[in-house]
Amino acid sequence: MSEPKTPTTPAGDTYKGWVFKWTNYIKGYQRRWFVLSNGLLSYYRTQAEMGHTCRGTINLATATITVDDACNFVISNGGAQTYHLKASCEVERQRWITALELAKAKAANMQAESDDSGDDFSSSSPPAAHGQSGAAQNSEVQSALRTLGSKVEDLTTCNDLISKHGSALQRSLTELDSLRLTGEAGDKIRQVTERATLFRITSNAMINACRDFLALAQAHSKRWQKALQAEREQRVRLEETLEQLAKQHNHLERAFRGAAQANASADSKSTAGPGKGEASDEDEDDNEFFDAMEENPEFITVPADPQFHKRSSSNVSGFNSEMCSDDQSLNEEPLAMSQESPSQELVPLKKRRTRIPDKPNYSLNLWSIMKNCIGKELSKIPMPVNFNEPISMLQRLSEDLEYHELLDKAAKCHSSLEQMCYVAAFSVSSYSTTVHRTGKPFNPLLGETYELDRRRESGYRSLCEQVSHHPPAAAHHVISDRGWTLRQEITVASKFRGKYLSIMPLGTIHAIFGKNNHHYTWKKVTTTVHNIIVGKLWIDQSGEIDIVNHTTGDRCHLKFAPYSYFSRDVARKVTGVVMDKDGKAHYVLSGTWDEKMELSRVMQSSRGGENGTEGKQKTVYQTLKAREVWRRNPLPDGAETMYFFTALALTLNESEDGVAPTDSRRRPDQRLMEDGRWEEANTEKQRLEEKQRSVRREREREAASQRTSSQSEDAVDEDCLTDPSLKSAHHDSHQAIWFERCEDRITGEHIHIYKGGYWEAKDRGSWEGCPDIF
Incomplete structure (x- = not known):
């Protein structure tokens, strides 16, 4: 055509x-x-x-x-x-x-x-569903019309009075003029007569203009009332349409969940995820949906031949026995803390809280705030606490230790490949706490810290510090008495796209095991919050993780499948393969990031047939029976009224003596929000942010003054002329307290690494170097 x-x-x-x-x-x-x-x-x-x-x-x-x-x-x-x-x-x-x-x-x-030229306007009654609001608006309009009508009557009365008194004044002046007075009195009378004539002409012009205005107002009043009524009816229709769409959305979501649960019970699979994405504004009968989310698996697993079970029975039993022995040894191993100070054995462990105040029900117009955030970096936009949960980003990072026992078990593994399986399960477990957590953590203030001392209970100590504000970056360091160290520096980039919010963590996570000096690194995947404007919020994790053992060359490739409405596979699925330095697969990992992870030992691998859509060959792994390596802990009772916090998250903001004055537990706006006093929390949040801005401005002024001073010294300092790095070394805008910036020898990145001194300062109770940020 x-x-x-x-x-x-x-x-x-x-x-x-x-x-x-x-x-x-x-x-x-x-x-x-x-x-x-x-x-x-x-x-x-x-x-x-x-x-x-x-x-x-x-x-x-x-x-x-x-x-x-x-x-x-x-x-x-x-x-x-x-x-x-x-x-x-x-x-x-x-x-x-x-x-x-x-x-x-x-x-x-x-x-x-x-x-x-239309017919006379007759106001139509509003729909029954909005009768009260329509009646109130109609009454307001009628009141305004009555006021205007009274003003019109006042103008008419003034018009009659001006005409009456003007005519009387003109007659009096004419009578004075007929007296034919001479001299100065006659000149004055003539001047008054001329001015009165000009005044009458002006008054007649004003009266005529008022009369024309009244005629036009009366002529157009019907059009104004008709336009007003049309706008009112249109608004009512829009409200009804929006309400209907919301009901349809909820109905579809419930129907989809019911169907997904029915399929899951029939197929013995997990329940499916949230509702359908945005549909076209055109008729749905002819829509062509292209499912870019669902991808073919990169490999296929099949049960291994029975001959492999006997051949590898010793290895498999060794791995299982090691898992059991690890669990037993963790329970029986004496804590290093008790060895250092035997007197502390008699001190009972601190009883942690199991509840926080219930989340209050505050209404908020989400769109009125979020419509100005589309395409912007959310860390630079002041947001009310209504969007937050009462913990900071530093405390959220500390939640990665929810399943620290996986690293405890990894530290006891003799095989680097088995150790990789535990490290991979740990990297997945950190996302299980986010499945229902749609609240935004507080952005930490520059210099804010957070400690999580669980040495007596679990053998580790954790410290976080906000080392940069724009872009926001937090450094994290964990040391465990059970043979491992974890460190990371995470910078969070976020973009609001209208329907969803993307959160991209930037930075590398390091896990080091002292027993065999194995050093692992990996990065986090992208978190997406869907249904920002309409519908129920839900969270998805998508992307790929490559875990590398820099000591042995072993690798694990994990893939977080993005949610797809059209996929028949289990939602929130994670798959992975553990390979040695030569690329040979030894274990296959599978599960979901919100529930559990299983591992299967690979006995044989081969190339399968070609994929018809992409022409790629799939790898077929023959594996032994899958065994569970990690499972999510159940949420506490009443978690839905406590921001869906886990048992660990409920204790993160609990008041504790002896912590640094910059600790997140001491942040007043966060504490007010946890207590349910959100209006006061918003006021306090604005005060803290303004205080941070003023400190930053002062720091910039000092840096500019130092820069001017150093430039004058450079004129006679030959060393500075030959080495420019000496000039800029003194102009760092902010220096972290407990971390120092250096180049990582593994990744080559410039990151902040813990330089020590915090726990010693806590033991002394000496916090002189901490700034006043609260």
């Missing part, structure tokens, strides 16, 4: 052509046939549909036309309908804009004429 490349202009006011129209996030811009005729803009999928199926129409008389960029423009009629359009070039876009503006002007004139 021959299709014109540019809009055509047949006889009359008709204008037509191909334009790209935004449909949804799945399909993006799609080419549609648009027709502009008689003040109406309609579109069709093809030219052939013009005779039978119109996809949508906008009345240009009440529409607004805006230009986004060179080729994009938007047409909206007040919110009920909005078309985001894109022309093939700037010239074509300008042709459409010109035609639309002309059609809009003609349509507006025609509507004005029809309104002027």
Whole structure:
């Protein structure tokens, strides 16, 4: 079929052509046939549909036309309908804009004429669902009309008085003039007469203008009332439509969950994830959904031949016995703390809290705040505590230690490949605490710290410090008496995309085991919060993790499958393969990041047939029976009213003596929020942020002063001239307290590494170097 490349202009006011129209996030811009005729803009999928199926129409008389960029423009009629359009070039876009503006002007004139000659306006009653609000608005309008009517009567009365008194004044002046007085008195009378005549002319002009204004106001009052009623009815329709859409969304979500649970019970699989993504604004019968989320698996696992079970029975039993012996040894091993100070054996362990105050029910207009955040870095936008949960990002990082026992077991492994399995399970376990956690943690203040001392209970000590504010970066260091060290520096980048929020952690996590000096590194995956505006919030994790043992060369590749509405696979699925330095697979990991992980030993691998869609060969692994390596702990009772905190998270913000004055437990706005005093927390949060800004400005002024001083010294300092690094060494805007910036010898990244001194300062109770940030 021959299709014109540019809009055509047949006889009359008709204008037509191909334009790209935004449909949804799945399909993006799609080419549609648009027709502009008689003040109406309609579109069709093809030219052939013009005779039978119109996809949508906008009345240009009440529409607004805006230009986004060179080729994009938007047409909206007040919110009920909005078309985001894109022309093939700037010239074509300008042709459409010109035609639309002309059609809009003609349509507006025609509507004005029809309104002027229309029947008398009679107000229609609002819908029953909004009767009270409509009655209140109608009463307010009637009151305003009565006030205007009284003012009109006042103007009429003033008009009559001015005419009456003006005529009497003119008669009196005429009588004075008839006396024919001479001299100075006669001149004064003539001047007064001239001024009175000018005043009467001006008064008559004002009276005539008022009379014309009243006539116009009365003539247009019907149009104003009709427009007001139309706006009211349109708002009511929009509210009803939004309410209906929300109900339909919830109904679909419940139906999907029910179907997913039914399928899961039939197939013995886990329950499926959240509801369907955004649908197109066009008819759903002809929609073509392209599932870019679901991907074919990279490998296939099948049960190994029985002969392998006997051949490897000793190895398998060794691995299982090691797991059991590890668990037993962890329970029986005496703590290093008790060896250092035997008197502490008699001191009972501190009883940690198991509840926090319930989350209050505060209403908040989410869209009024989030609409200004689209495409921006959320760490630079002040947000009320209503979006937060009462812990800081430093405490959220410390939650990675929820399943620290996996690292305890890894430290006792004799095989580096088995140790890799535990490290991989630990990297997955840190995401299990986020499945229901849609709240945002507090952004730490610069210099804020958080310690988690569980040495007596679990054998480890953890310390976090906020080492940078823009971009926000936190350094974390954990040392365990059971043979491992964990450190990381995480920078969080986040973008709000309208429907979802993407959180991208940047930075490398290091796990070092002292027994065999194995050094592992990996990075975190992307966290996505969906249904930001409409529907129930839900969280997904997606991406890939490569865990590398830099001592032996072993690797583990983990893949977090993004949620797909069309996938028949289990939701939140994670798969991985543990390989040695030669690329030979030894273990296959599988499970979900919110529930459990299992491992299977690979006995044999081979290349399978080609994938028909991509032409790639899949690897087939013959594995032994899968064994569970990690399972998520159940949530505490009533967790849904306590921000879905885990048992560890409930204790993170518990008040504790002896911590640093910069510790997150001492942060007042966070404490007020936990106590349910959110309004006071918002006020306190603004105070702390303004205090941080003033300290930063002072630090910048000091840095500028030092820079000026050093430049004058550079004029006579030859060492500075030959080594520029000496000039910039003194101008670091902020120096961390407990961490120092250096180059990591493994990754080559410039990161902050713990330099020591914190726990010694705590033992002494000496915090002189800590800034006043709260």
